[in-house]
Amino acid sequence: MKKQKRNRGIVELKSRYGYMFTTHWIIGIVIFFALPLIQSIIFSFSEIEVVGGGIDVHFKGIENYKQILLVDANYDTWVTSSVTSYLYSLPIIILLSMSLALILNQKFRGRLFFRALYFLPVIISTGAVINHIFRTTGSNMSDIGVSDAYSANMISVDDIVKLLDISGEVADFITTTISKIFDLVWSCGIQIVLFLAGLQSVPQSFFEASRVEGATKWEEFWFITFPMLSRVTLLVTIFTMVELITSERTTLIKNVYSMMRAGNYDETSAMMWFYFLICGAVMGLFVFLYQRFLVKRWE
Amino acid sequence: MKNIINTLSNLDYRTTHKLQKKSLSVLYSIFRLVILLSIGFIIIYPLIYTVVTSLQSKYAFLNSTRVWIPTEFAIGENYAAAFDAMEYMSSLWSTFKNELISAAIEIASCALVAYGLARFNFKAKKYYIAILFLTILVPEMMIIIPKMINYSHLDLFGILGLINDASGVDLRPNILDTPWAFWLPSIFGVGLRSGILIYIYIQFFKGLPQELEEAAWVDGAGPFKTFLSIALPSSGVVILTVTVFSMIWHWNDSLLSGMYLSENFPLASQVSRLPETLGSKYHIILNARDPQGIGYLMAGCVLFIVPMLIVYMIIQQWFIESIDRVGITG
Numbered sequence: 001m002k003k004q005k006r007n008r009g010i011v012e013l014k015s016r017y018g019y020m021f022t023t024h025w026i027i028g029i030v031i032f033f034a035l036p037l038i039q040s041i042i043f044s045f046s047e048i049e050v051v052g053g054g055i056d057v058h059f060k061g062i063e064n065y066k067q068i069l070l071v072d073a074n075y076d077t078w079v080t081s082s083v084t085s086y087l088y089s090l091p092i093i094i095l096l097s098m099s100l101a102l103i104l105n106q107k108f109r110g111r112l113f114f115r116a117l118y119f120l121p122v123i124i125s126t127g128a129v130i131n132h133i134f135r136t137t138g139s140n141m142s143d144i145g146v147s148d149a150y151s152a153n154m155i156s157v158d159d160i161v162k163l164l165d166i167s168g169e170v171a172d173f174i175t176t177t178i179s180k181i182f183d184l185v186w187s188c189g190i191q192i193v194l195f196l197a198g199l200q201s202v203p204q205s206f207f208e209a210s211r212v213e214g215a216t217k218w219e220e221f222w223f224i225t226f227p228m229l230s231r232v233t234l235l236v237t238i239f240t241m242v243e244l245i246t247s248e249r250t251t252l253i254k255n256v257y258s259m260m261r262a263g264n265y266d267e268t269s270a271m272m273w274f275y276f277l278i279c280g281a282v283m284g285l286f287v288f289l290y291q292r293f294l295v296k297r298w299e
Numbered sequence: 300m301k302n303i304i305n306t307l308s309n310l311d312y313r314t315t316h317k318l319q320k321k322s323l324s325v326l327y328s329i330f331r332l333v334i335l336l337s338i339g340f341i342i343i344y345p346l347i348y349t350v351v352t353s354l355q356s357k358y359a360f361l362n363s364t365r366v367w368i369p370t371e372f373a374i375g376e377n378y379a380a381a382f383d384a385m386e387y388m389s390s391l392w393s394t395f396k397n398e399l400i401s402a403a404i405e406i407a408s409c410a411l412v413a414y415g416l417a418r419f420n421f422k423a424k425k426y427y428i429a430i431l432f433l434t435i436l437v438p439e440m441m442i443i444i445p446k447m448i449n450y451s452h453l454d455l456f457g458i459l460g461l462i463n464d465a466s467g468v469d470l471r472p473n474i475l476d477t478p479w480a481f482w483l484p485s486i487f488g489v490g491l492r493s494g495i496l497i498y499i500y501i502q503f504f505k506g507l508p509q510e511l512e513e514a515a516w517v518d519g520a521g522p523f524k525t526f527l528s529i530a531l532p533s534s535g536v537v538i539l540t541v542t543v544f545s546m547i548w549h550w551n552d553s554l555l556s557g558m559y560l561s562e563n564f565p566l567a568s569q570v571s572r573l574p575e576t577l578g579s580k581y582h583i584i585l586n587a588r589d590p591q592g593i594g595y596l597m598a599g600c601v602l603f604i605v606p607m608l609i610v611y612m613i614i615q616q617w618f619i620e621s622i623d624r625v626g627i628t629g
Contacts, residue, residue, distance in 0.1 A: 014419045017522040021415025022427060024408065028487020032446065033434055039445035055448055100338065103331055115619045117339050120346075122543075123607045128553040128571030129600045133345045185341045190544075197540075197625045201506075238435065239495065246438040248554075248571075253440065261557065265444050272441050283436075 044269035055265070064270035078252040079275055086244045086279065089184060092177065093240055094233070097188040101195030102225070121189035131249060134182060187243070191236050198232030199225070230294060234287065241286075245279045346604075353377055353597035373594060381599035384576045385569040391606075394565035397481045397556060398549035405485040405493055406538065406545050412488045413500030414526050418512070435494035439554060447558050450474050453483075480559040491548050491555065496541050503537035503625055504530065536621040543618055550607055570603040 042057065044064055049056040068075045104115055124130060177184070206224045215223070246253060252275060260268045356373030381387075416427060452471040474480045484490045488497070507530060515525045531538075553567040560568070569576070573596055577583045583592035611618075 011420070015421035018415050018419030018421035018424065020522065021419070021526075022412050024486070025412040025415075025488040026427070028484065028489040029430055029434070032484045032487060032489045033437075033442065036442035036445035036449065037437065039449075040442050043444065103335065106331075108328060108331065112616075112619060114335050114339065115622075116615050117342060119615070119619070120342055120611075123547050123611050124346075124551075124604060128551065128567050129603050131571070132573070132596055132600050133349050182341060182345060185338055186345075193540075193622055196622050200623050200625070235498070242436065242438055246440050257440070257554070257557075260444060265448075269444060276438070276441055280436075 040269050041273065043266055044273045046266055048266040050263060050265075064267050065274065068267060068271055068274065074255070075271060078255060079278065082245075082250040082252040082275070083278060083282070085250065086241070087282065088176075089180075089187070089244055090237070090240060092184055093187050093191060093244075094237060096184065097191035097236070098195055098229075098233070100188065101192045101199060102221070104192065105196060105199045118192055119189060121186045122193060123189075125186045125189050128248065130186065134186075134249075183249070187240070191240060194232060194236050194239070195229070198229050202228040234290060237286070237290075238283070241279070241283050245276070349597045349600055349604075352593060353601045355594060357591045357594065377594040377598035378602070380577075380581065380595045381573070381602055384573060384580055384595070385566065385599055385602065387566075387602060390564060390566045390569045393560075393563045394550065394567070397478050397560070398552060398565055398567075399546065400478070401481040401485040401490055402542075402545040402549040404482060405488070405490040405496065405549075406542055408486055408488040409493050409496045409541070410500055410531070410534075410538070411526070413497045414504055414530060416497070417501045417504035418509075418530075431494055431497060434489065435492075435498065439491070443554070443558050447475065450480050450559065475559055476561055481555070491545075491552055496545055499541055499544075499625065500537060503534060507533060536624045539614070539617055539621045540625050543614065546610075547607070566603055570599055573599045 042059075045059060045061060047058045047060050047063070049058075100118060104111065104118060202225060206228075207220060210220050210224060244250075248254060248257070252271075256268050256271050259271075351369050354369040354372055354374050354377070356371045356376065359369065359371040416424065416431070451473050453474050454471050474483065481490070485493075511533075512525050512529050515529050520528070551567050552565075553571045556565050556568045557571075564572075574592070577592050577595055581592075581595070583595065
């Protein structure tokens with residue numbers, strides 16, 4: 001009886017410590033996260049006038065949404081192009097970074113060198129500078145027209161596709177992937193780091209056991225590594241989604257950002273919310289399917 | 300002929316199997332090397348191109364035989380122009396003051412939050428974790444306008460606003476254009492991508508053995524003392540990872556600084572608006588027919604990357620090792 005009471009004391013004490021460590025964070029969440037989030041919803045349904053140092057907010061219903069969806073000619077194309085490019089890049093980035101992390105996790109000579117090389121995009125790729133670099137090199141090199149002279153001499157992807165006689169959508173897919181390959185590989189930096197960190201926590205004893213049982217490498221991957229990585233994969237997927245949605249390289253974000261800086265607060269809020277809801281719905285669907293079909297099966 | 304047949308028949312099953320296995324593994328290592336090299340090339344190519352382009356004058360672009368080795372140097376001109384257009388020294392100071400210091404604050408305050416969430420059980424913990432995921436999920440762009448407007452009249456829970464209404468004295472400070480706009484959220488652990496940092500910390504703290512901390516408890520150390528003298532000293536690995544991430548994200552941040560500041564921009568903002576600055580300063584329009592500005596632009600990019608690259612070269616050994624030991628399980 002007495003022991004039970006003392007235990008409860010410790011439990012209570014620990015829970016109080018838990019609150020102590022997180023008080024400042026919860027205050028921060030209220031001031032710097034929850035409040036702005038609610039305000040941003042209100043803004044999207046209002047008309048905002050900048051008066052002196054502050055702002056005047058007049059509620060005007062769904063006018064802003066009507067404006068962007070029915071009147072604005074560009075918004076639809078921005079959203080569709082952003083969402084399609086996001087749906088298309090996501091699986092490629094996840095697959096690419098996972099396989100690269102698996103390779104970099106093996107033991108071979110020169111591993112340190114390759115790791116240092118593959119982590120390079122981590123320091124540069126989130127930055128503004130990458131836009132300039134990609135505009136000059138890489139995918140839309142021909143826009144600048146500098147390198148026309150020697151790119152004309154090389155065999156282009158189109159030639160290879162024609163040679164192999166691949167038809168229709170598959171060919172389109174291949175050509176766009178290859179023309180975007182710089183963008184895709186460069187988006188893999190942090191994902192590779194997270195996957196590598198995740199791979200370290202797979203217990204080695206599982207592999208030893210499976211080797212004794214005579215499992216092939218493929219079975220090892222499919223029945224041990226992949227299930228053990230499931231939560232990391234989810235984290236990486238969510239991270240990548242948010243990165244892709246808010247990347248300054250998407251047309252929508254670029255335009256909305258310049259509108260924001262010009263002082264258009266109400267319409268841009270509506271634009272962001274509509275866009276985020278669409279992306280969020282896709283994200284939610286994905287997470288649901290992932291939990292339902294993959295994680296549940298393993299557990 | 301007879302000899303060969305003899306040796307072949309003498310090879311028993313085990314040796315052939317071994318040979319087969321060995322040749323397969325050699326084939327596999329070649330395949331792996333090819334993959335790694337070709338994707339490594341994709342990573343390194345834009346960088347080399349940037350550096351080479353930044354070294355040469357506009358006449359080099361007319362010379363189509365030049366690919367990798369720079370000809371027609373204009374190093375001085377390009378770098379001087381970029382240095383000048385970016386106001387390099389003052390931007391570097393602004394980056395340090397606004398971004399890097401707030402990264403340092405963020406690293407410390409996120410560690411506290413994560414320790415609280417990883418070590419202790421309390422009723423609201425479930426909801427806190429849900430909120431944490433929400434903060435990872437909601438992009439900064441969504442809430443940046445209200446944040447900016449709030450910062451121009453910073454008000455803690457409307458108390459200062461009430462004073463303003465009652466007495467007409469406006470006590471609400473305007474923290475835009477001051478480093479506080481970056482420091483304050485970091486102090487409260489809700490700075491730039493703090494969610495991800497807290498998550499990485501939590502994963503690591505969960506894996507730390509609790510026994511030492513329990514022992515410190517029994518000896519009468521308070522929770523903060525335990526955290527500082529037991530938990531933190533053994534989490535160098537995760538602190539390094541988080542520091543690298545946080546510093547990089549802050550160094551590269553042009554979104555927040557573009558909204559919160561109206562002058563003295565940090566480097567990331569300066570480099571992202573470099574084409575416009577070049578246009579207004581040197582009357583250069585960046586397009587296909589005018590390669591003049593490309594050298595300037597690339598020189599600016601190199602100037603932006605180099606400090607990060609130097610730091611990365613110094614710490615990369617530890618960083619790569621720390622990745623092996625952080626252990627994210629999800």
